[in-house]
Amino acid sequence: MDMDPRIWSGLPDHLLERVLSFLPLKTFLSLRSTCKHFKSILSSPLFISKHSSSLSSSSSSSLSSFILLSHPQFPHNKYPLYNTVTNSWCPVSLSIPSSTLKCSGNTTLLTSSNGLLCFSAPDSYSFVVCNLLTKSIRHVKYPFRPFAFELLTLVAVPTAPNNNNNNIAAYKLFMLSSSAAAAALVYDSEAGAWREYAAGGSAALNGTRHQNGVFFDGRVFFATSRPFSVACFDLEMGSWERSALGLLPPGGGGDEVAFARLVSDGDRRMYLVGGVGVSGISRSVKVWEYIYDREDGTNRWAEVETLPEMLCKKFLSVCYHNYEHVYCFWHKGLICVCCYTWPEILYYKVCRRTWHWLPKCPSLPHKWSCGFRWFSFNPQLYANV
Amino acid sequence: MAAETGTPTTLTLKSNDDELFSVAESAAILSVTIRNMVEDGCAGGVIPLDNVDGKTLASVITYMNGISAIPADEEKKKSYRDKFLSDKDFETLADMVLAANYLNMSCLMDAVSAKIAQVMEKKSVGWVRRKFGIENDYTPEEEAAVKEEHKWTFEGVETDDDN
Numbered sequence: 001m002d003m004d005p006r007i008w009s010g011l012p013d014h015l016l017e018r019v020l021s022f023l024p025l026k027t028f029l030s031l032r033s034t035c036k037h038f039k040s041i042l043s044s045p046l047f048i049s050k051h052s053s054s055l056s057s058s059s060s061s062s063l064s065s066f067i068l069l070s071h072p073q074f075p076h077n078k079y080p081l082y083n084t085v086t087n088s089w090c091p092v093s094l095s096i097p098s099s100t101l102k103c104s105g106n107t108t109l110l111t112s113s114n115g116l117l118c119f120s121a122p123d124s125y126s127f128v129v130c131n132l133l134t135k136s137i138r139h140v141k142y143p144f145r146p147f148a149f150e151l152l153t154l155v156a157v158p159t160a161p162n163n164n165n166n167n168i169a170a171y172k173l174f175m176l177s178s179s180a181a182a183a184a185l186v187y188d189s190e191a192g193a194w195r196e197y198a199a200g201g202s203a204a205l206n207g208t209r210h211q212n213g214v215f216f217d218g219r220v221f222f223a224t225s226r227p228f229s230v231a232c233f234d235l236e237m238g239s240w241e242r243s244a245l246g247l248l249p250p251g252g253g254g255d256e257v258a259f260a261r262l263v264s265d266g267d268r269r270m271y272l273v274g275g276v277g278v279s280g281i282s283r284s285v286k287v288w289e290y291i292y293d294r295e296d297g298t299n300r301w302a303e304v305e306t307l308p309e310m311l312c313k314k315f316l317s318v319c320y321h322n323y324e325h326v327y328c329f330w331h332k333g334l335i336c337v338c339c340y341t342w343p344e345i346l347y348y349k350v351c352r353r354t355w356h357w358l359p360k361c362p363s364l365p366h367k368w369s370c371g372f373r374w375f376s377f378n379p380q381l382y383a384n385v
Numbered sequence: 386m387a388a389e390t391g392t393p394t395t396l397t398l399k400s401n402d403d404e405l406f407s408v409a410e411s412a413a414i415l416s417v418t419i420r421n422m423v424e425d426g427c428a429g430g431v432i433p434l435d436n437v438d439g440k441t442l443a444s445v446i447t448y449m450n451g452i453s454a455i456p457a458d459e460e461k462k463k464s465y466r467d468k469f470l471s472d473k474d475f476e477t478l479a480d481m482v483l484a485a486n487y488l489n490m491s492c493l494m495d496a497v498s499a500k501i502a503q504v505m506e507k508k509s510v511g512w513v514r515r516k517f518g519i520e521n522d523y524t525p526e527e528e529a530a531v532k533e534e535h536k537w538t539f540e541g542v543e544t545d546d547d548n
Binding site: 010011012015016018019020021022023024026027029030031032033034035036037038039063064066081090092093094095133135379 | 479482483486494495498499501502503505506507508510513514517519520521522523528531532533534535536537538
């Protein structure tokens with residue numbers, strides 16, 4: 001049929017925007033190269049409000065979620081993506097040129113939370129928080145110089161996860177300063193400012209440096225092993241707490257916790273993945289869930305799963321009983337168990353209670369061995385930086 | 386406004402090509418533009434609608450009558466809208482969205498906009514440019530850069546150039 005484009009070109013901008021706001025986000029992104037006006041609509045208030053209120057409908061959920069692989073030997077700022085909706089490696093790697101991050105010098109991806117990625121940019125003395133969908137970034141200057149930090153944790157959770165609004169309006173960066181006697185430092189994106197908290201409580205960490213904190217119930221949690229304990233920092237109160245809740249039943253045949261890593265979905269659930277054995281050598285790997293009983297105010301770790309023997313053998317041989325290299329993260333209903341020295345991820349699908357290996361990235365050369373770092377990446381239009 | 390009890394009031398609408406249409410006031414006031422005229426007492430004679438042609442106005446009136454006959458049941462209204470729009474071609478949809486905007490009928494606007502968006506799904510950039518008469522204002526380099534930017538999100542979007 002021969003259409004008359006004159007009718008459409010006469011469509012006022014606000015009507016065109018209204019039409020485009022009905023497009024699924026994925027379709028819209030693929031049409032951004034139509035003209036400059038289309039590109040600018042992505043950040044228009046109408047488009048954003050339309051897409052932010054629909055948690056379950058077409059818009060945000062039509063975008064896939066990914067597990068992102070970072071390796072020091074990949075070409076600079078290239079990150080292969082594993083699509084966890086289609087369960088396959090994406091043919092195109094994610095590329096984050098330094099122009100996107102608007103800073104010179106080296107940048108290193110440190111952590112992710114929902115739609116946000118956080119990089120360090122030591123040459124410009126700052127962190128860079130970035131939403132890749134909207135191409136929006138924020139440079140967060142180090143609180144002082146020189147600045148050395150550890151256990152950086154990015155906390156970006158929906159403002160009101162229980163209603164239909166999954167906007168990430170604000171986030172916090174938590175870290176320990178290794179220069180200022182392990183003081184806790186928190187950057188609050190709403191205030192745009194840093195706060196420093198006395199070092200005292202961080203001794204509860206017992207020297208653990210294995211994994212970033214996990215955010216659960218307003219607090220950032222850390223696990224230590226040998227002896228096992230859990231410490232947490234309350235982001236509101238700015239105070240440390242330590243809990244000595246046991247994982248194993250007392251007197252369990254001399255078994256002890258050889259390593260312990262926490263995982264949280266950022267909302268309702270916190271899990272712990274741990275190795276159980278004697279003399280610091282794991283014989284089995286188990287998963288526990290943190291249970292808090294609101295009625296009598298008690299809490300405990302409930303064992304939910306033991307890694308099947310064959311998988312366990314492979315995993316323990318992969319990490320050579322060197323648990324320093326083991327870390328875990330949560331990704332869309334999956335507990336991912338990784339090892340810096342191994343190119344595959346072992347993951348536990350919580351709803352089905354099944355274990356799987358995430359296949360090796362096809363673009364990964366065989367000889368690369370060390371430095372595999374994985375991140376959960378759930379692109380969201382509405383994660384404000 | 387001279388409200389006569391009992392007898393339903395009928396309004397006369399005039400399109401920009403001088404066609405006259407009679408429509409029940411209760412249906413016509415779905416248009417906020419017409420409702421304001423009625424409330425201001427300017428709807429005594431013929432209401433001229435300068436931005437709507439006869440063909441489109443006939444279609445809009447069919448919609449007004451159809452939707453106002455449905456009691457407050459959002460499901461049924463929605464299925465009526467879907468059915469109403471199912472046989473409209475792309476050109477008609479453009480006329481409808483302009484008319485709905487002029488007449489200030491947000492429910493029709495949203496339905497037509499969603500329908501247009503549905504047609505656009507899986508269409509190529511070239512198709513959109515052709516159909517919307519949009520000029521490509523990128524330099525080739527800029528266009529390539531924009532395409533590159535979100536490449537990783539395109540997986541699964543298959544565009545259909547011929548259509």
